[in-house]
Amino acid sequence: MRNEGVKVDKNNKKIVVCVSLDQDLEDKIVKGIEENSWIKEYSLHFVHIFKVQEYPYLIPSAVYPTEDQKSEIKRTVNLILEGIAKKVSVDHAHFYTLFDAHPKSAIIDFVKHIDPQFVLTVTRGKHGIEGLFSSSFTDHLIEYSPSHVLALR
Numbered sequence: 161m162r163n164e165g166v167k168v169d170k171n172n173k174k175i176v177v178c179v180s181l182d183q184d185l186e187d188k189i190v191k192g193i194e195e196n197s198w199i200k201e202y203s204l205h206f207v208h209i210f211k212v213q214e215y216p217y218l219i220p221s222a223v224y225p226t227e228d229q230k231s232e233i234k235r236t237v238n239l240i241l242e243g244i245a246k247k248v249s250v251d252h253a254h255f256y257t258l259f260d261a262h263p264k265s266a267i268i269d270f271v272k273h274i275d276p277q278f279v280l281t282v283t284r285g286k287h288g289i290e291g292l293f294s295s296s297f298t299d300h301l302i303e304y305s306p307s308h309v310l311a312l313r
Contacts (some may be wrong), residue, residue: 174276175202178267178301179241187284192258192312193248195260206241208265215221230259253266264300271305282312 173291179189192215193199210233215222225233237257260266285300301309 172294173202174205174274175199175269176205176207176274176276176279176307177244178204178279178281178297179208179244179246180282181208181240185282185284186240188312189244189280190247192252192280199280200248200250203254204245204250205254205256206266207256207258207270208237208241208244209258209260209266209270210211210237211263212259212261214261216226220300225259231261233257264297267297267301268304268306271301276307279307279309280312281309 177189177193180184210225215224215226234257238255241252241255241257245255256270258266258270267279279301281298281301298309298311302311
């Protein structure tokens, strides 16, 4: 990563790591952290935002996941996040599983709350013309994040 034009606040030692529940993307996060060992000097805040699905057209209306399902999902996702942190031997890690109907807005709110130096995200490896573009989630982060975004491909 080039830090051209980026001023690093040495007192703000936090990075938000956005994690998708996709094995290829998880592997890219691990590889990206291992290749950029300076990241391990930071307190890493691993986050996954689970999209809440709303079905208002059903009678009665429904929401997935239900409140009962959320605790099991959170436990499972946090185990995955903890596994990623163990793979990269991070000393200072925090884990968050959030639920929101609008994950893009939720991540911006989360970043504002944590106030990290960087947000680390991974984009899918696309080929051809698609390869010129990152994911819409990453695009949203780059445009609206109050912190610097490090997007790994």
